[in-house]
Amino acid sequence: MTERNARRGGRPGAPERADTDQVRRQNRSLVLSTVRRRAPIARVDLGTATRLSPATITAITADLISEGLISAVTVEHAPRAPEADGEPPAPSVRGRPRILLQLNAEVAYVLAVKVAFNKIVLVVADYEGTVIARREESPPTLRETRASFPRLLVALIHDFLAAEKVPLRRVAEIGIAAQGFVDQNTGSVVWSPAFSERDIELVRPVRRAFGIPCFITNDANMIAQALHWADPVVYGGTFAVIFVDYGVGLGLFVGDKLHAGADGSAAEIGHMNHIPGGPLCRCGRRGCLEAFVADYAIWREASAMSPDTDPADARPSAADLLALEAAAKAGDARIAGIYHDAGRALGYGIARLMALVNPGRIVFTGASTRAFPLIEAAMHEGIADALVEDLRRNTIFQTLPWDQDMIITGLIADALARLDSEVFAATDITRRTEIELPREERA
Amino acid sequence: MTERNARRGGRPGAPERADTDQVRRQNRSLVLSTVRRRAPIARVDLGTATRLSPATITAITADLISEGLISAVTVEHAPRAPEADGEPPAPSVRGRPRILLQLNAEVAYVLAVKVAFNKIVLVVADYEGTVIARREESPPTLRETRASFPRLLVALIHDFLAAEKVPLRRVAEIGIAAQGFVDQNTGSVVWSPAFSERDIELVRPVRRAFGIPCFITNDANMIAQALHWADPVVYGGTFAVIFVDYGVGLGLFVGDKLHAGADGSAAEIGHMNHIPGGPLCRCGRRGCLEAFVADYAIWREASAMSPDTDPADARPSAADLLALEAAAKAGDARIAGIYHDAGRALGYGIARLMALVNPGRIVFTGASTRAFPLIEAAMHEGIADALVEDLRRNTIFQTLPWDQDMIITGLIADALARLDSEVFAATDITRRTEIELPREERA
Structure with a gap:
């Protein structure tokens, strides 16, 4: 009777149930992750950072100590909290011993x-x-x-x-x-x-x-998870990480959570079609974004292979790629044009992502950010051609040097x-x- | 120091804080929406439906009654609960008065x-x-x-x-x-x-x-919100509503919530590019999905106008559209081909949505679902051409008759x-x- 109910206007459904057990778990998890992030940390600073009440902090940390997960250490001169979220650390009398909390590293x-x-x-x-x-x-x-x-x-x-x-x-x-x-x-x-x-x-x-x-x-x-956990304020809400390397990957956060989709197979931007009937992709389909932008795509084009060439037969070495990039930078117009076209294709892919998901921030990383100067202008050109200005005026773009770890x-x-x-x-x-x-x- | 922290491996950030006030509000909201959906409802059935404890139900409903938001009515023969989530209503002695709860309709x-x-x-x-x-x-x-x-x-x-x-x-x-x-x-x-x-x-x-x-x-x-509130089980998690009408709209739910994006401008599938440099769209860009699928796009094509024609100058009447649909159904190959091409374009757009968002269910609705038989086969053809089978094997497709309300x-x-x-x-x-x-x- 779904459709009928929907059309009748009334009787909407039910939000999710919350219970005190869930709150306790959530606060406990918040305390643990904050101690992990900022240890050694005093209870008062933990309260400031988590915005939990002193009574809650006292109760949770007592539990965590008795469960063997955290320890209290006494220090003579309290070091300042490493990050204080703009708030000065609570005043403490110099020289008076201070109790700081830290995780027991070997618990698990x-x-x-x-x-x-x-x-x-x-x-x-x-x-x-x-x-x-x-x-x-x-x-x-x-x-x-x-x-x-x-x-x-x-x-x-x-x-x-x-x-x-x-x-x-x-x-x-x-x-x-x-x-x-x-x-x-x-x-x-x-x-x-x-x-x-x-x-x-x-x-x-x-x-x-x-x-x-x-x-x-x-x-x-x-990668998106690593950024979010390192700085949940900057890398929070709805943001995207584009990962250009052997292929084109995407990490997507929605509402402060990793977006996995119904089966955990969301965010496959590399296999989102760019041009119907385009060049052959590793997945077997034609015209996927990856087949225009990935290392093998650049190499296939630069080596004048047919776009029907199986990507498995177009595997450049790291040296091959460096040579291509050097040629483009040195002014080889044909090679520079290949990077330019890849950049435009990537721009169209990003514009499609923006139209559907509206991320507040888009981060570029991956080994191919090395070649980013060769594609960046064309990429922004592609975004501007593909997407009406109204839908792209607030997005922040950022490039991060790649660290495979x-x-x-x-x-x-x-x-x-x-x-x-x-x-x-x-x-x-x-x-x-x-x-x-x-x-x-x-x- | 974001990037450095991220690369160091440790010290991840903090999950969201929860507090008892928030739980109380959430449970209260759950009780209200359940009473709205299933009124008149007995406390025991409210407990079953919300999975809240009898004590919590008693406390919340007492508050809501004293605040004037709900009323308790006594009925001689208790009617069965309209929907019982598969659970039989609690046994009640026939003829014994039963207390049922309902919202006070005129509160707000x-x-x-x-x-x-x-x-x-x-x-x-x-x-x-x-x-x-x-x-x-x-x-x-x-x-x-x-x-x-x-x-x-x-x-x-x-x-x-x-x-x-x-x-x-x-x-x-x-x-x-x-x-x-x-x-x-x-x-x-x-x-x-x-x-x-x-x-x-x-x-x-x-x-x-x-x-x-x-x-x-x-x-x-x-539209997505209406479906979710009517049946949060079927229309929950990550699902999409494609709304084909004067344009192509999308309503997107992610994790049981409406996905609005960073600025509330997400889900603009109609202005997601389909083909670079394609026909002119109402938004001023070229090749947007809408410029292939919307009423004006079909009409522009059928009237043999240039794809550069301003959509404002290609406004079909309802009768024009019905005539086109009738011609296609009667076997006019040219007109049928226009619908076929629109269906393929829509299929490519949906495949792009699936690659990025991985919805568990895709619902089609809107006035143009009338013409859905003319485009449906081509749409599925487009999806299959655009997206590797691995990324589309679990999605449920559904068409809903359109009700503008x-x-x-x-x-x-x-x-x-x-x-x-x-x-x-x-x-x-x-x-x-x-x-x-x-x-x-x-x-």
Whole structure:
């Protein structure tokens, strides 16, 4: 009776239910993340930063101390709070001991795994978010299958933790970021340039092998997550991160939250069509934005290959790309024109994003920001041609130098946020692992 | 130090603060909207529907009764709850009196105003959401200016309320839905096919004239809002409403909330570019989706006008459009081809929406759903050509017969939801009006 009700005018539906338990969890999570961000921090500054009442701060921190998650340390001369949100730190009598709070770094670890073409990065961070171990592996991923890759990943995680002597029972969350399309409902990589097979299920095998909560996401999403967690004021509300590299990725925040869409496959700007019937894309369709802008697209064009050339046969090396960029900068009009056209295509793609999503800020990053000076003017030209001025007058554009660890940073922030939103005591981690660990690990 | 923090890995930022006041408001709002939807309703059924505890239901309903917002009525034979979410109503002894709750319909009214080309619709609904008065006006909107239209709108509202004998002091919220681009930050219509001038500020003048909270939004958004409020389970999470009519509109929900974007100008699918340099759009740009799909686009093409023809000079009448549709249905290959091409363009636009936003459901509505059989197959063809199968396998498509009152319904639901989220007593409405009303109204 949906349509009828809608047309009748009255009887609208129900907003979401909230309960005190949820509030408690949310405030607790806020206190934990604020201590993580600003430790060592005094209770009074924690109150200012979180805008929670002194009574709430006292109650929550007492719980967190008794659960073994945070510690109070006494210092003789209180250091100033590292960031004070514009507010001066509360006055304290010089020399009088001050009690500061910090997380117990070893309470729990999180494991972040980045899966890309021929490259797996594994990182362990402690409860404070500090990276304590890192490993890069270079397996030839295209040879992996639906059956073999989950086994390989489990083995890599197992070996990494063993070699780094990270006790498995202390790992509270595993986050995986994969290149390509991800389905969060099934916990799988639906399609990725890293693999020749589709629908590679990862979450369930990893969860089964280690008995640890596991989560999968798209790599570009995690860049947006890293920015948001680093500075939720600047990178908040509705904003977009465009990630130009081997392809074109997008991380999208809506209403201060990562926008994953109904299946977790949102924000696939690289596979949003630019020109119907255009050049061949890695996904098999024609005219996707990526097929005009990605490294292989530039290379295919520069090498005068047909636009029908399979992107797999148009793989430039890093040196090839640097040579192209140098030629364009040195005034080679044909090569400069290729970058110009790529910039215009990117501009049209961004204009489409702006028309649909209206982000307040658009951030550009990725290895190809190196070539950004070659495409930037054309990109803005494309945006202006594609979109009426009324819909683009307030958007802020920003370029960030690329650091590939941003994806890992986002994974860590994301895993710690999930951990913070569960209510657990330090002992729960051990208990959970004792119950769920596979036999060989418990020995 | 944003970028540096982000790259360091640790110290992520802070989630949103929640407090008990917010929970109380949220639960109160949930109870109000559930009573509105299902009245008359017993406390026990209200508990089942909201999943709030009996103690919370008792406390909230006692407050709402004492504030004059709801009433308890005693009935001899309790009617069954109109919808029971699959749960049987609580057993009650036949013949024993039962206490049911309902809203006090006259506590407050909301005013909904739809602004479109040559048409202003004004509707008053009571606190239960029932439409109690409606008026349509047909002013030649293109002649209105930035200065004159706010005055006209205020006068129309004034006359309507006076003629319908709706006491101004009982009107608690005014919602305006405008055709075109809206900026919620400035409360203005940035650009609209209804006006020849841009940036027509409406919220401030209306608020100033009546001393009543006022809100402006895009018309297509309100269709999505109407569907969500009618059935939040089916029309929840991330879903899209495509509204094909004089133009192509989009209402977008993300995470159970209307997605307005940073300035409230999101979801402008009609002005998302389809083909660079394509036919002229009403907004002045070339190749917008609307310039391929809207009524004027079909008419321009069918009349063999140049694609450079100003859309203002390609205005088909309703009869013109019906004749075109009849010709296409009767087998006129040229006309059928025009609809086919429009369908393909729409398909490409929808594929772009799917790539970026990944809605779980896409609903088609609007006057042009009449012509939907002429474009539907081509639209799905366009979607399939534009987007890799992995990104479109789970989306549900649905066509809804058009009822122009859906926009009004959404406005009413939206205004009542805003009212429910404020904590007010029946007497507050009167008090607020006494303070803020302009002098001539207080006499």
